[in-house]
Amino acid sequence: MYVKAYAKLNISLDVLGKRNDGFHEMLMVMQQVDLFDDIEITVDEGNGNICVITNRPYIPQNEKNIAGKAARLFMDEAGITDKNISISIKKKIPVCAGLGGGSSDAAAVLLGMNNIFTNAVSKERLFELAEQLGSDVPFCLLGGTALASGRGERMEPLSALPDCWIIISKPEFSISTPELFNKLDSCKLSFRPDTKGLVRAIEKGDIKGVAQRCYNVFEDVLSKRHRSIVDSLKDMFITTGACGSAMSGTGSACFGIYEHEDTAKAAFKVIKERYKDSFLINIGNESL
Numbered sequence: 001m002y003v004k005a006y007a008k009l010n011i012s013l014d015v016l017g018k019r020n021d022g023f024h025e026m027l028m029v030m031q032q033v034d035l036f037d038d039i040e041i042t043v044d045e046g047n048g049n050i051c052v053i054t055n056r057p058y059i060p061q062n063e064k065n066i067a068g069k070a071a072r073l074f075m076d077e078a079g080i081t082d083k084n085i086s087i088s089i090k091k092k093i094p095v096c097a098g099l100g101g102g103s104s105d106a107a108a109v110l111l112g113m114n115n116i117f118t119n120a121v122s123k124e125r126l127f128e129l130a131e132q133l134g135s136d137v138p139f140c141l142l143g144g145t146a147l148a149s150g151r152g153e154r155m156e157p158l159s160a161l162p163d164c165w166i167i168i169s170k171p172e173f174s175i176s177t178p179e180l181f182n183k184l185d186s187c188k189l190s191f192r193p194d195t196k197g198l199v200r201a202i203e204k205g206d207i208k209g210v211a212q213r214c215y216n217v218f219e220d221v222l223s224k225r226h227r228s229i230v231d232s233l234k235d236m237f238i239t240t241g242a243c244g245s246a247m248s249g250t251g252s253a254c255f256g257i258y259e260h261e262d263t264a265k266a267a268f269k270v271i272k273e274r275y276k277d278s279f280l281i282n283i284g285n286e287s288l
């Protein structure tokens with residue numbers, strides 16, 4: 001079974017506060033994008049072994065990999081003990097970038113296995129398994145455009161983002177997610193995204209209104225060095241014609257939203273020279 005595991009972007013990201021369970025209350029507009037890892041799931045007769053291989057040696061190759069954890073959760077839930085599962089992941093989504101790469105691999109494994117085992121697990125239960133795997137996994141299972149709240153697992157589907165072009169680039173540093181959440185706890189945020197206005201702009205199909213409201217509160221708590229790298233990348237998007245830009249998740253990937261194809265294609269040539277981990281993506285009307 002071959003499955004595509006699509007990346008996500010946080011068009012906006014707000015943190016509303018810390019919860020008693022240690023997680024944070026979030027409010028995010030999330031978008032699935034046409035940048036994906038290739039996943040192949042093979043099932044053989046066996047005794048419940050799970051093997052994961054990837055094309056990146058620094059990623060765990062066994063059940064420590066979130067895709068392997070997803071397979072184990074699925075097998076336990078469906079009571080499958082007489083099969084071995086091999087998962088081969090060809091990673092194309094940059095790792096530790098805020099693009100949900102691991103989460104989308106896990107979601108794709110849940111979907112793929114439920115397909116192989118002819119819906120052995122109900123849709124509702126699949127979302128509960130996704131939530132156990134990580135805060136972004138439920139959105140990766142849902143896809144499209146959504147307003148996510150709670151830990152990230154409560155989702156309200158939104159209209160598709162208006163037709164536009166997005167450039168995603170990852171600078172050459174990665175950020176620890178728990179560390180950034182901790183920093184946020186000790187700061188008073190000076191700016192918050194206009195999430196309501198953003199949702200209204202999406203519903204109206206107003207791409208400029210969307211782009212102007214892209215904002216991620218984590219940008220405010222980056223170290224001075226990381227902040228200047230992120231700011232200069234975002235400046236590059238704007239000076240090449242983007243009508244808005246922001247960092248995705250806990251970074252370090254950032255994105256710029258372009259209204260027109262020719263501007264985006266010209267910008268991509270320039271940006272790709274400087275940031276080799278860059279992707280040009282069309283957001284169309286058809287779902288992925």
Ligand code: C5P
Nearest residue numbers: 022023024026134135136151177178181
């Ligand atoms: O859920 P996930 O495994 O992706 O979360 C990774 C880490 O990010 C958590 O251990 C926690 O430190 C932080 N986090 C959080 N609040 C959220 C999501 C993640 O504090 N809503």
